[in-house]
Amino acid sequence: MKLYSFFNSSASYRVRIALALKGIDYQTVGVNIRIGQQNAQAYRRMNPTGLVPTLVTDDGEALGQSLAIIDWLDRHFPQSRLLPDSDPARSRILEIVYAIACDIHPVNNLRVLRYLSEELNISDEAKKRWYAHWIQQGLTAVEQLLQESQSESYCVGNTPTLADCCLIPQWANALRMECDLSAYPRCKAVYDACTQLPAFIAAAPENQQDKLSA
Amino acid sequence: MKLYSFFNSSASYRVRIALALKGIDYQTVGVNIRIGQQNAQAYRRMNPTGLVPTLVTDDGEALGQSLAIIDWLDRHFPQSRLLPDSDPARSRILEIVYAIACDIHPVNNLRVLRYLSEELNISDEAKKRWYAHWIQQGLTAVEQLLQESQSESYCVGNTPTLADCCLIPQWANALRMECDLSAYPRCKAVYDACTQLPAFIAAAPENQQDKLSA
Structure with missing residues (x-):
């Protein structure tokens, strides 16, 4: 699994916390948003929003949006659940x-x-x-x-x-x-x-x- | 169920669509955000963000944030599911x-x-x-x-x-x-x-x- 992210982006930081709490191994690919690397064509093809982070799963699926990524992680790696099923x-x-x-x-x-x-x-x-x-x-x-x-x-x-x-x-x-x-x-x-x-x-x-x- | 909302607020509109798709009966309480009614103390007590909408359930629970409200509706009124359980x-x-x-x-x-x-x-x-x-x-x-x-x-x-x-x-x-x-x-x-x-x-x-x- 690869996380395309920027060290100081707080959306990237959210996903890193989720990955670490679940003990999931992954590789970081730095995308320097200060110099516009998120606008490179290859990155935009993976993530049309041009924002970080993007998770690329072991199946090669690219997923953007930190909260969508964490939802995916929480379903596929149910250890240390981050969102319980029930209220309150x-x-x-x-x-x-x-x-x-x-x-x-x-x-x-x-x-x-x-x-x-x-x-x-x-x-x-x-x-x-x-x-x-x-x-x-x-x-x-x-x-x-x-x-x-x-x-x-x-x-x-x-x-x-x-x-x-x-x-x-x-x-x-x-x-x-x-x-x-x-x-x-x-x-x-x-x-x-x-x-x-x-x-x-x-x-x-x-x-x-x-x-x-x- | 009561929905505190403003006709032209798009976050309110999201929740109204969800309610209508599920055929749920509810009462609208207008909160005119153009003249600051969302900042009234009584409203802020229900919803500390001072934003619309707020859903008040039949149990008297107040819930803010349109996406949190729709998540709640989708779990409690599973007809016409708005978010399926599985990928893609x-x-x-x-x-x-x-x-x-x-x-x-x-x-x-x-x-x-x-x-x-x-x-x-x-x-x-x-x-x-x-x-x-x-x-x-x-x-x-x-x-x-x-x-x-x-x-x-x-x-x-x-x-x-x-x-x-x-x-x-x-x-x-x-x-x-x-x-x-x-x-x-x-x-x-x-x-x-x-x-x-x-x-x-x-x-x-x-x-x-x-x-x-x-």
């Missing part, structure tokens, strides 16, 4: 997942930030406020959803789930962008607990072979 | 779903367009280019995914699925914003076929009781 856990997990994957991440994605600079001539300072604004809107909601779930080390329940696969990369991104995260103690507790686990450590951007120095 | 259909459907729900819709959401105008003083013309840019990026990918799926009237297979629940509202939005959609004949064919069906007609914005005249 399933609905709570999905509500958190989409609050991150739909409401926060896409608006603060690299290509959107680049459009703000390059097409709209937005200053770096205004771009930073943009980033912080969507983080604040989104994490305020996630913090409340976590309070309702009354879990401790994880978003929901006593084991890592799809919600943790999404929250940890988003939090790491917000830390990198130097956002004020003091208003989200439950999110921070989950981040602190998860990032102690070997699977999350193995999946972290700084431990990827395609890591760039700058 | 399931993976193909999810790839299309997320290409719309993560890559197109959030970036062109009302709150984002408002931030562009109100916080960044972006002109209406530049905002229109922003909208059209993400539509073009996203639908180019969806068009190719549809070509690969080789279906006719629907995104994947011979019955409406979750992918159609997402594509139809997104296409309707792009039409409303007067985008050039001539490059996406497969998407158009799906839109034309689906919008002939009673369930899609019942779910359309113009047929909602909370429809505003302006």
Whole structure:
């Protein structure tokens, strides 16, 4: 199995966590999105969105979209299930997942930030406020959803789930962008607990072979 | 069952299609997001994201996020399944779903367009280019995914699925914003076929009781 991904892409990071939690062997193929490698014809043929990551299975099937990939992994490698079949856990997990994957991440994605600079001539300072604004809107909601779930080390329940696969990369991104995260103690507790686990450590951007120095 | 929603919100529209395809009775409670009703304390208590829609089940459970709601509906009302259990259909459907729900819709959401105008003083013309840019990026990918799926009237297979629940509202939005959609004949064919069906007609914005005249 091959994962076409970028070390610092949070969608790639989600899938790496899922792979590591399930103990699945795979090969990383670095796609440097900073210099546009995702737009190469060969990559676009595999993944018409031109986004990372793409999983290529041992049968040669190419699958895009981090959440679709994790759904596939969770069905084909049922050890360490990331999304249980039944409620209330399933609905709570999905509500958190989409609050991150739909409401926060896409608006603060690299290509959107680049459009703000390059097409709209937005200053770096205004771009930073943009980033912080969507983080604040989104994490305020996630913090409340976590309070309702009354879990401790994880978003929901006593084991890592799809919600943790999404929250940890988003939090790491917000830390990198130097956002004020003091208003989200439950999110921070989950981040602190998860990032102690070997699977999350193995999946972290700084431990990827395609890591760039700058 | 109650659906708190806005007639012209495409996330609400997705859920209305799912409800109609399954023939589920429900009550609509209009939340006018143009005047900020989603920020009222009572609504935020049910849905901390302050976004529409929210489904309140007959047990009084409130669930946010259109895709989480449809997942719940598909498990509790298994007639007219919207997401099959197995591949290749399931993976193909999810790839299309997320290409719309993560890559197109959030970036062109009302709150984002408002931030562009109100916080960044972006002109209406530049905002229109922003909208059209993400539509073009996203639908180019969806068009190719549809070509690969080789279906006719629907995104994947011979019955409406979750992918159609997402594509139809997104296409309707792009039409409303007067985008050039001539490059996406497969998407158009799906839109034309689906919008002939009673369930899609019942779910359309113009047929909602909370429809505003302006």
